[in-house]
Amino acid sequence: xxxxxFVMSHESGIxxxxxxGMLAVMxxxxxxxxxxxxxxxxxxxxxxxxxxxxxNSVLLRLVFPAAAVGVAAFAAEQGxxxxxxxxxxxxxxxxxxxxxxxxxxxxxxxxxxxxxxxWRLHRVHHADPDYDLTTGARFHPIxxxxxxxxxxxxxLLLGPPVVAVVxxxxxxxxxxxxxxxxxxxxxxxxxxxxxxxxxxxxHRVHHxxxxxxxNSNFGFALPWWDRLFGTYRDQPRAGHEAMTIGIRKYRRxxxxxxxxxxxxxxxxxxxxxxxxxxxxxxxxxxx
Numbered sequence: 001x002x003x004x005x006f007v008m009s010h011e012s013g014i015x016x017x018x019x020x021g022m023l024a025v026m027x028x029x030x031x032x033x034x035x036x037x038x039x040x041x042x043x044x045x046x047x048x049x050x051x052x053x054x055x056n057s058v059l060l061r062l063v064f065p066a067a068a069v070g071v072a073a074f075a076a077e078q079g080x081x082x083x084x085x086x087x088x089x090x091x092x093x094x095x096x097x098x099x100x101x102x103x104x105x106x107x108x109x110x111x112x113x114x115x116x117x118x119w120r121l122h123r124v125h126h127a128d129p130d131y132d133l134t135t136g137a138r139f140h141p142i143x144x145x146x147x148x149x150x151x152x153x154x155x156l157l158l159g160p161p162v163v164a165v166v167x168x169x170x171x172x173x174x175x176x177x178x179x180x181x182x183x184x185x186x187x188x189x190x191x192x193x194x195x196x197x198x199x200x201x202x203h204r205v206h207h208x209x210x211x212x213x214x215n216s217n218f219g220f221a222l223p224w225w226d227r228l229f230g231t232y233r234d235q236p237r238a239g240h241e242a243m244t245i246g247i248r249k250y251r252r253x254x255x256x257x258x259x260x261x262x263x264x265x266x267x268x269x270x271x272x273x274x275x276x277x278x279x280x281x282x283x284x285x286x287x
Contacts, residue, residue, distance in 0.1 A: 003163055011069045011166055015173070022174045026133040026181045035184045035200065036241055038130045040257045048259045049134035055259070056144045064148055071155045072165045081159015090161065097160030099222065101168045104154050106225040108147065109218040120266040121146070126214065127256040127265060129246040131207055136180035137173075140266055175221040179203040198223045205236045209244045213237065 038045065075081045083093040112122040121143040128135045139147075155165060179198045194202045198219045206217040216233035219226050226232040236243040246256065249269070255261040 011067070014166060015169055018170045019173055022177045023133065026177050026183070030132055030182045033184060034182050035204075036131065036182055036245075038132070038182070040130055040253065042132075044253075044257060045130060045132065046134055048257060048262070049128070049138045051259050052139075052262055053134075053137045056139065056141050059141050060144065060148065063145060064152075068148075068151055068155060068165050068169060069162050071152050072160055072162045075156050075159050076162070080156055082157065083161070084159035093161050094164040094167065097158055097164035098168045098171070100158055101151075101154060101160070101165075102172075102220070102222045103225060104150065105172065105220055106218055106222075108150055109220070110231070112143065113215055113218070118143075118146075123247055123250070124262050124265050126207060127247045127250045127262075128207075129251065129253075129256055130182070131180060131204055131245050132182040133177040133180050135207070136176035138262070140263070142266070171221050179220065194223050196223070197221065201235070201240060204240060204243075204245075205233050207245050208236050209246055209248050210237065213243075 076084055079085065083097065088096075112118040121140045124140040124143070125135070125138055128138055160168075175198060179200050180203065181200045183200055185193065185199060185201065190199050190201050193199050198217070198221060202217055202223060203219070205213050208214050213233060213236055216231050217226055218231055223232075238244070250256050250265065252261075255265060255268070
């Protein structure tokens with residue numbers, strides 16, 4: 001059995017193992033050395049945020065029976081996609097595919113901030129009044145479906161090796177938990193690491209209630225795209241302990257901390273302007 005076949009056979013176990021391992025590591029780290037005090041109890045946060053994850057997982061299995069690795073295997077069988085049409089060294093196809101898929105995720109993240117209708121979905125993620133590892137998995141089901149469709153289209157066009165798709169999925173899930181962690185890195189370590197990986201301090205800026213800060217640092221795994229495209233911001237204006245997390249207009253626990261409120265949040269309020277160009281301090285991240 002080749003490496004693609006092995007990974008295909010054990011994909012679920014690999015992903016679940018890394019997910020549970022990272023969840024345990026970050027969960028213990030947050031308990032031992034939290035960066036910020038939580039405004040909602042950890043029990044309530046974890047029950048509802050992880051409840052949303054479970055709900056999304058069940059829906060995904062029903063709506064998309066084939067996982068991303070299945071789409072990659074299908075593309076390989078049909079000879080579809082750049083790396084199935086052009087022969088390149090296997091290692092190069094893996095590395096290039098992971099980097100390309102990370103860029104598409106960054107671009108998708110910019111898009112859900114730029115378009116008002118998509119922002120309504122994405123604000124479920126941003127309305128969390130606290131910031132910990134479970135925030136990294138807190139997304140509305142419709143946004144999850146949109147993201148899966150974009151991922152499938154990317155795989156069909158790119159033709160990545162199956163192993164590249166599994167590596168990307170593992171890295172994306174692990175880094176989402178890491179960079180949403182309520183943890184502190186030594187400043188010197190953070191300054192060096194954020195050239196290679198999105199750190200908690202780097203991404204926390206993105207969850208500020210201030211528009212100019214929320215419309216920055218869109219990366220999940222690789223930090224290069226924000227630096228290249230001018231959306232990088234070093235630190236929040238108020239500092240990491242004093243900054244306000246979330247969305248000003250949505251602060252009631254029943255709307256932002258409980259599962260039914262999260263599912264209904266995209267349908268609250270009127271559709272109003274929220275474009276990527278609205279990056280001025282003081283405009284108010286309220287819609």
